[in-house]
Amino acid sequence: MPFETKKTTLIAAALLTVEDAELLLEWLLKHPRGRLDLAACTHLHAANLQVLMAAQPQIAAWPRDATLAAWLQTALT
């Protein structure tokens, strides 16, 4: 399982693969106000990116990886 959930916060693992996009989407559907902790994330598959862009969830923590963070910020804000 690439995620850990704490109440309404989803903590992503280092890598979100293409299969994880579905799980991510499910979780976001169940937790419309859920927050995402991406700090540990170093890369996520484009499908995940799509889900995030469509859902525009609250981001509790941006990735520590500067490049990824920059990309996500341009995509999600």
Next chain:
Amino acid sequence: MNPLLLQFLTEGREFLQGIGEKLLQLEDNPADSACMDDLFRLVHTLKGNSGLFEVPEMTRVLHAAEDLMDATRAGRVAFSRALADQLLEAMDFVAVLLDDLSAATGEQLPSTSHHAAEAVRLGELLRGLMAQAGEVVSEQLPVASAAPSAPTAVADNVTDNWQLTPDTFIHVPEAQRMDCYRRLSAGATLCWLVYQPDEDCFFKGEDPFFQVIQLPDILWQRVTSREQWAALAELDAYRCLLRFELIVSASPAALAEHFRYVPDQIEIVPLTAAALLMPSGRVHTEPLAAEFTRTAQALLAAGNLTALTQAARTLLELSAPDLWLASALRWLLLVVEHTPQEIDLQRQVLAQIGELGAQNPPKPPFSKGGFAAVNAEVLEAAQTVLAAQRDILSLTDSAPWLTGRLQAAAASLAGTCASLGCDAELTALNHALTAAISAKTPAPLLAWLDNSPLPVEKGTSSSPSFGKEGQGGILSTAGGLLSQPPDLKSPQPPFSKGGLDAVSNPPSPSFPKGGLDAPLSKAGLSEEPAFNRRAEDHQVSPRTLKVDQVKIDRLMNLIGEMVVAKNALPYLAGRAEEVFGVRELSREIKSQYSVINRIAEEMQDAIMQVRLLPVSFIFQRFPRLVRDLAHKLGKEVRLVMEGDTTEADKNIIEALSDPLIHIVRNSLDHGLETPAVRQAAGKPSEGRLTIQARQESDRVVITISDDGRGIDPVVIRHKAYEKGIVDEVELERLTDQEAINLVFAAGFSTAETITDLSGRGVGMDVVRDAIAKVNGTIELRSTVGKGTQLRLSLPLSMAVTNVMMIESAGQRFGVPMDAVAETVRVPRRAVRTIKRRLTTVLRDRLVPLVALNELLALEVPQRTNGDDEFAVLVVRIDGDYLGIIVDECRETVDIILKPLAGFLGSLNGYAGSALLGDGSVLLVLNPRELL
């Protein structure tokens, strides 16, 4: 070291070799387009492969070489000697890098960064050759025979179907565009890249995001969706709707390479400075603009850029930073500062500004979203701050903390100025502050505040929010405030006629600068004809296997043992008959033996074939060697190589390489004369050096001959005497041929001066020893004035040695067959003693005789047979014959000769040992050492 790297290293060397050959071929026949194509392909593949590893230096040089080759191939650069020189040098550099890589021990690749400077130099030299030819990388036609389709498609994509439209850069902030502009005018290559992955790309295992995120040097990026996202509940996560837009600092070619698997999903447009030039902001009629335009145009016409800059700065200070006018002015300053030569661009900007003054401003489509709103908010905030400062300064009490208060107010003002970008005002503010403090009155500051162009009520829009004070824009419009002199600039497209529309229009490709992009991009892309490398890879599905030599050696050893084991069968047959008296069985064993024997021999032959290498393996380096040396020595030499498909065992070939180089060098240096000398001697000015290889029975014969000055025996005698190699008596006795052979003596050199080629007195003796080590012989013939010929004769293979077995003093020994000339029976009475040495006359030739027992210090006299005849083995050593008296000559056998190792290694007189079929050990004599 990982297998991929290993393979790259081996292949890389092969490629380099191939490249060198092709280059030399081309030098002879520059019009050979097939050869040119091959060459290009080699360079291209090598470059591609090098990209797999962290060796940017190699890739850089190879890339430059590839571009040059491509230009040459397309006929834009003529093939010349200088070009070949340059390319060869580049390839040498690559070879050095390969060596570095192969020297690596751990898993980590060694860093090759210390070669970086050299790589840059070579790259520039190579590109320099292209530039000389006039047009650079630009117009390239995709000539590539290999993969014409894909590159063209992309090129079309770029140039025809896609253009930078006015909206392209809407989302790129001005600051970023200006940054790009600066980079572009500094010579960087920037590209606008749009990547729209296929809707079903996720199902093909692609990760577009990963692909994009891997791009280096991204200056600006945006990711959007192609259509509105569906509601989350209906969202299909696996239907890709992403659209990436980026500004990347990379060449179109590099980008095309990066996205080579999805060429139809990307659009690449090389950016031009002009395309970025697009002032944006709130449009506001500007009465001053018209006047400024007039002045500025006059200044521009007069070429007075300094004054123009000043005027623009002044106006800029008077304009609110969020205004379209301010943006245009910043662009104008930027253009003037970075590309003063672009008069046209400057004119365009001015023209647009002029129209702004004249008419009602255009409403740029994005004015609302952009700076205007923000700045309006900032402005309001600033006004609040300024009003507060004014109130403070207007206090009339003279509190003891007046100084502190003044400073605080000044700091607030300074902060406001700074956040509005009006740094120019800070000096004045400082002066006012100093004055105020020394006078202990806020008056100077108030005066500054009144005079300074800081905010007034006249702001534009007032939007709420942004309540934070302190940052404010102090700006104003017409009359007011300052603003910093940022760089402005703003050329605009020529069709500013529409005035207002134009203003918002980003430059479109039609104008002067933009005009360039089209060809450029085309070039950039087609330069890379390799795009669908995947397809190309398959063409070269290897028909040969690369096998580690160790494995072959193991096979060789095994077959050796097999041969030995097989040889035991005849003994067994003999025992069956003699000991057990079963003749039938003996016959059957013998017939089985002959079958096994045949198979074993074939197998041995097959394995030997595997180890065979063509002599071209060493010959291939001669064209380059000869070319370079001849060049250096100022001689004209034609190299003729024949029979380079002749094969010999790998060990032999490898042992041959250094001696041959020595010989060729000697020929070039000492043998062949300079063109002038040759002509004087009535020879063609071009010397001829012939290297021939051929197979003669079980030996390989290599002949190196030149038509140079030959070796003069008189000179040799003289030199040899001088160096003390021979004494006077010997001197007299030497025949001319013997004198010539003195060049093989250690320490001999005829060269007057030591050059870096030869003449150090090591040379021919080393050559002879090296050849002798692999059981080869060397012969030298020379005629003064006509030339010299060296003949090397080598065994085909060293693995299996044919020896003759002899018996002496009850022991068996082997003597290599290649040393044996004949075996004869010599009657005791035919043996004479001359000067206490045994001799006999054999076929009218005097042959000295030695007894083997004497040589081996065995205290037993040689036996004779019933007719009182000695068995004599006549061996040939360096062309002389010698008879060795033994007890008995037996059959010859094939053995695997193992050199004596360990403590026995220092024993002289033995070539090695071998195991016989009956399990006994056979010592093999080395007649040369024995004497």
